[in-house]
Amino acid sequence: MECLSSERKPGTVSLIERDRARLWHPYAPACADLPLWEVEAADGVRLSLRADDGTRHHVVDAMSSWWSAIHGYRHPVLDAAAKRQLDRYSHVMFGGLTHAPAVELAERLVEMAPSAPGSPRLERVFLADSGSVSVEVALKLAVQFQMASGKPSRQRFLSIRGGYHGDTFAAMGVCDPVDGMHAAFPGLLADNVFAPRPPTAASATPEAVQAWATELHDLAAEHSEVLAAVIVEPLLQGAGGMHAYPAECLTTLRKVADQHGLLLIFDEIATGFGRTGELFAADHAAVVPDIMCVGKALTGGYLTLAAMICTADVAAVVSVGSAGALLHGPTFMGNPLACAVANASLGIIDDGSWRAGVARIGAGLASGLAPALALDAVRAVRTIGAVGVIELRGAVDVAAVTAAAIRHGVWLRPFRNLVYTMPPYISTASEIDQITTGMTAAVSEVHEITAARRGEAA
Structure with a gap:
């Protein structure tokens, strides 16, 4: 990665480029090609993202903004x-x-x-x-x-x-x-x-x-x-x-x-x-x-x-x-x-409605992530409450898996050897299905190729 100190004026470059020139993100280097997406809007369980090249993605937030946005975004009760x-x-x-x-x-x-x-x-x-x-x-x-x-x-x-x-x-x-x-x-x-x-x-x-x-x-x-x-x-x-x-x-x-x-x-x-x-x-x-x-x-x-x-x-x-x-x-x-x-x-x-939401999410995660066990790159799949985890046999390619998940309409933030989700409690069955399908597809697209290459080398 090439690290930089940019002196370009705001307005002549994109927001993401301006960010890379001045901001430091969590657990990341201060570098010119740091993978970033601009959030243009957030509502319910969805984020509207803009990529470096200007393309836009409307994705389900499978992270609840690091496990905090349990009621989703722009909740009328919290806004009020x-x-x-x-x-x-x-x-x-x-x-x-x-x-x-x-x-x-x-x-x-x-x-x-x-x-x-x-x-x-x-x-x-x-x-x-x-x-x-x-x-x-x-x-x-x-x-x-x-x-x-x-x-x-x-x-x-x-x-x-x-x-x-x-x-x-x-x-x-x-x-x-x-x-x-x-x-x-x-x-x-x-x-x-x-x-x-x-x-x-x-x-x-x-x-x-x-x-x-x-x-x-x-x-x-x-x-x-x-x-x-x-x-x-x-x-x-x-x-x-x-x-x-x-x-x-x-x-x-x-x-x-x-x-x-x-x-x-x-x-x-x-x-x-x-x-x-x-x-x-x-x-x-x-x-x-x-x-x-x-x-x-x-x-x-x-x-x-x-x-x-x-x-x-x-x-x-x-x-x-x-x-x-x-x-x-x-x-x-x-x-x-x-x-x-x-x-x-x-x-x-x-009001207690969270219990039904967490139970529904847990069931959806358990069934939706089960197919990931068939992937050679996957060591284990586990769930507890409204938490779903795909554990890989090796380190996750964070940038590649994140980008692949976005293409499938899901925002993920993997770490170590884990691709996981902690979705908002208001997520519907179809949104949980989108999350699990996106997680499995992202792992398959990025890490099955790696696993296959390891097998060929052996």
Whole structure:
């Protein structure tokens, strides 16, 4: 790739060329031929894209804009909520002030949070600007809790391989240290403890689950004097590989945390608000963590907002500790505009219709992706809730598969060796069929040729 620094004037080149000259995109180089499509419109589950050569494509968004736009685009309820709040005020600082959208959102989140008989409720909410920041807050809270409990040596974390929790430094430190996206920073990340990833849900045997549980117990016992908390993505690891594991592993995590005096943190940023078929992934096992992080779908993809929710006991211990406060305070914490839209989004979820949507999508993904198993380039196909994954035997050609999917009317963003979808909950059966057909066709067109060439070379 040729990288550039362009001095051409706006108006003489296309928007995409201007972008390439000045902007830096996620997980991408700053280069002259970076594959990009201009979004000209978004409505329902569809994006109107314009390519480099001026051709236009009307595609189904199979990504929900990185899993956040669960209600689709230009939803009338969310649009109206944003406009009403704009007519009042869009932002005020949260230090020393409060407002109705934030209070209502906290009440909604507490009411919706996982609960189980005999378990403390999650009832204290800290609003943050992004998922990564909510994880940072959760980790800081866990360390402050242990210090306030008279255990200052407990400043490390137990996590599992294959995890992903964000791109800020503390969050990177609890992501997979070997096979994750942050191997470029080994000297800067905290030295945490990692258990093996749990066995795959679809093929896990009781013996395999027990062997994993034993290793987790042993690691926690060995390092308990320096551990503050356990942090995992419950049930489904997202950006670490779309790995689904058995719900009983969550029960094991709860037992291990309790046995060794550790807090249990569930990162539900990707899994929360119905994506796995329950409102929260924790609900599959009726396990309540001490701390939970939510984000992404919280505002229906309209604005950046996340939340850290913890038990009253955790909040009380930290509040009477030597610091006297949770030591974090984002400038845009509790942004009223974002909170107002989040309340509208959660109001849509409250009506329960998402369950039928996720069930319909899950069935469509399972049947629609099954033919991909016949492709030589495909290692596995798996689904959970409104998530569908084609796992390849080798690394995905991101640019080629993306372009091929667009030709079939589908927007995808593959990574590693995965071509996957997390569509909006309002997607119809025909739209899910278009997604699965497009995914399979894109893989076939790009990777079957590669697989055939490998066979010829052998």
